[in-house]
Each structure stands twice: as structure tokens, then as C-alpha cells.
Amino acid sequence: MFLLKQRTTIPGFHLALGYTIFYLSLIVLIPLSMLFIKTSTISFGEFWGIVTAPRTLAAYRLSFGAAFIASFINIFFGFLVAWVLARYSFPGKKLIDALIDFPFALPTAVAGIALTTLYSSNGLLGQFLYKIGIQSAYSWTGVVLALIFIGLPFIVRTVEPVLQEIDPEIEDAASSLGAGRFQIFRRIIFPAVLPSLVTGFGLAFARTIGEYGSVVFIAGNMPGKTEIAPLLIITKLEQFDYSGATAIALVMLIVSFFFMALANWAQWWASKRVGMS
């Protein structure tokens, strides 16, 4: 591994790569391996007992379920936003485009208290939602709303460049052959952006299942009901139940890695298709 394939006159390969691997191991690999080492000190029965306890399952259901719903909603609206930004022009477009990255730049705790204030029973939006019977804060709904905020840039930023790259001549050709707008969308545009939608979903999902700061304020934090998995990890740590915390974390980490891999696979799939055509 890490063998140079080609000779080059540029110096510093060994120094740069050596330092990269050293720092990577020190900061990321060794600390992260602690999750596996710590989990290996308990038996599989114990591990299974922890991750299938009713309270753990309820926390997983909330964290994974809300992340799934939020990412799913963002596929549609994220696509719509990307579509509007990539294909239409309107006043203030540059500003709107810059704002897309805002959830990525805003510290999660700030997002958390802002969203909670917005959606609580006397909040700017919450007062209307409560009136029509939707309890928007301290509930599942609240968690989904926070995760929509966090996940949005991941979908928009993966779909937008793909929409911009679609060759207008293909659409013109389809149009001159008699295809309608909807047919062009279904047969040309949708297949082109599908991999990027999968990538965006994977990235958003992987990021939002572990989200803490923006969610912990708006979730009700009731054990078994509105307690997110990261909060359960913290609770276990505060009780000095390191094994419990680690087991719960390991499952989350593996699910997260799986969806990151899915996102990468979709990207590879897209590049291969482009290469073929």
C-alpha cells in the first residue's frame, strides 16, 4: 500500500504522506478504534442486550426514523431548490444560493435554540401549528423539522451541479423530436440526476442520524419517547456505563458508514455512466 506509481521530479512525497498518515492515525484512527476495542471487552450477549433494550430501540427508532423522514422530504424540496437555482433566474438568486450553505456554517446549538423558539407553542410558527393540532416542539415532528434544516444543503449541493451539467442540446433534440416537457424530465433529466439524489440522501441521512446540537433542544428528551440516540449515549456516560454508551454508539457508527458508502457508490455509478455514454 501507498507505493508511488510513477517517478516524478516533485519532492516531498514521503514527508507529506508520512505526516498525513501519522496525524491521521493519532487524531482519527486510534481514537476511533477505541469504539471497537471497548465493545470487544463485552460479550456478544451483553452487546445484544444493550442495543435491543426497549429504551435503546426507541432512541434508534427516533434518530433513524426522523432522519429518514427528513432526508426523504429534503429529496423533493432539495431537488426543487436545486432546480430553481440551476435553471431559472430571478432577483436575489446569488444571495439565496449563498444561503443554502447556512445550515452547514451555523453552529448546531444556535440552530437548536432558534428552531425550538420558532416552533414552541408560543413561537412564531409554533402558535399556528399548535392551533391546528400539530405539536411542533418537544415531539417527533420537532426532531424532523430540525433534521430538515441540517440535511438541506447536502441534497441541494449534490444535485445542483448535475442539473447545471445536463447538455441543453439533448433537451433541444428531444424537444424537436416531439417530446413534451414532462417526457423530457422523465426520460432525460431524472435519470441524469438520480445518482446525485441517492448521494445526497446518503450524505444527509448519515449526517442527521447522529445529529445532536440542533435536535436536543427541540426533542422532548423523554426516555423511550422523544429521546434521541446521541442523548442516550450521553446519559449512559453520565452513569459511567461506558460499555452501554459504546455499544449504542457502535451501531450508529456502522449505520452511518453504510450510508456514506452508499453515497460514494452512487457517485461512482454516476461517473461510470457518464464514461459509457
Place this chain on the structure above:
Amino acid sequence: MATSLARRTESPLVRYSLIGIALLYLFLFIILPLFIVFATALQKGIAVYLNSLIDPDTIAAIRLTVITALIAVPLNLVFGIAASWAIAKFDFRGKNILLTLIDLPLSVSPVISGLIFVLLFGLQGVFGPWLRDHGWRIIFAPTAIVIATIFVTFPMVARELIPVMKAQGNDEEEAAITLGASGWKTFWYVTLPNIKWGLLYGVILCNARAMGEFGAVSVVSGHIRGLTNTLPLQIEILYNDYNFTAAFAAASLLAFLAIFTLVIKSIVERYEHRS
């Protein structure tokens, strides 16, 4: 040309409806939360706002946040330069694995990012007893806050630099080396001017994440007021004390930082397009 353009786009009604729905969505999920931060911070007037910012605990939190970023960002900057030099300038086996490993911290939940350092340095952790015997404290002390922040912001500079350096190619560096320049000189006078905008944005983004990190820092901090609270943790404490004005006043500082980061991003993108 004009006819083909007309054929390619939707009727004005559809177009304006789609723009309208997209803007409404962004208004609800991005603009309103931002508005709430400043509206709540200023609801009792500018005097109360400024007063809550000079609270000693908040000042101490700002200080710790700045110190943390001053340590974490330069370390990740050096790493980012080394990693992008190795990855962009050379072709070697295992490059994709290395890229995946560098991105790892991005897919780790913030809480898990804190947990792993508790497993290493906590009292029941691997080095816990040894640290205790030597009278050193890492967890529930600023040291752990710095370490967890370094972990969370680890890939930020590298991710910005790798594509920029790759796009630049090797020709200019090869020419400089052939003409007898040393490696350092080549980097300083040839590579650095080419990557400076990407580098700037990488540093600004890394800094924003370092100053705003909440989950990881929350796990390792111990929440000692005035001692181990960063600004985001101070916001949580103020909020949970129902001191909303002060919480949002502190939050507005971080919101300004986020806006500043996005402004730098727009400027950098404009310069990159030009060159």
C-alpha cells in the same frame, strides 16, 4: 436560438410557482431561524444585548472558544497542506482509501466524537488511571475540548485544498524544480500563490466549525462555568436557565461568524472563477 430556449423552459406560471415554493421552503427553514436569533437577542433592546455579552462567564466562554480555535485550526492547516500535497501531486496506490479515511470524522456523530476521547482519557479509559497517578487531567478540562475540536474539524482544510491543488496540475512545480528551486521554495513561491483562495476558505470554514462545535465538546467538557465552557456550551446553559435574551445574544455572535464564513465563501468562489 431564441426558439430553442423557449422550448427548453417551462411556462411562466409553472416557473414562478416553482420559484415561489422553493423560496417559501428556504424562508421557513433557513431565513426564519436566522431572523429569530437576532430578533430574540435584541427583544429587550440594545443595552440589554450588549450587557449580556460582557457577562464574565460569557467572556470566559468566548476566550476558551478562541483559544481552542487558535490551536485546532493551525494544526489542521498543516495537516491539510501535507495531505493535499501528497494526494494531489503524486499518484500512489491506496489513495482512495486514504481519502475515505480523511473524511471519516464527517460521518461520526458529534457525541461519538466526544465519547472516543472519554474512552481514551476518562477515569475508566485506557490512559485514565495513568493520567490520574501523574496528576494530569484531560477529560473535563480544556485539553479535551481542544482535542475533540481537532478531531471534528480534522478534514476541513484538506477537503478544500485537495481539489484546488489537483486542478492546478504539476507543470509549474516541475518547471521550478527543474530550474533548481528547492522543494520548500517551490511550495512557497509557486504552489501557495495558486492555492491561496482555497486555503483561505478552508481555514475560515475550519475556524467556524471549531468555534461552533457543540456535541463533541459537550461530552468531554464537564460544563464547569467560567472554566470549561465554550461559547456554544454557554449558550446551552443560558437557554436552560430561561435566560433567553442572553442565550440568543451569545448565539448571535456565532450567527455573525456563520454569515462571515459564507461571505468569504462567495468572495473566494468569485476569485476562483476569474483565475
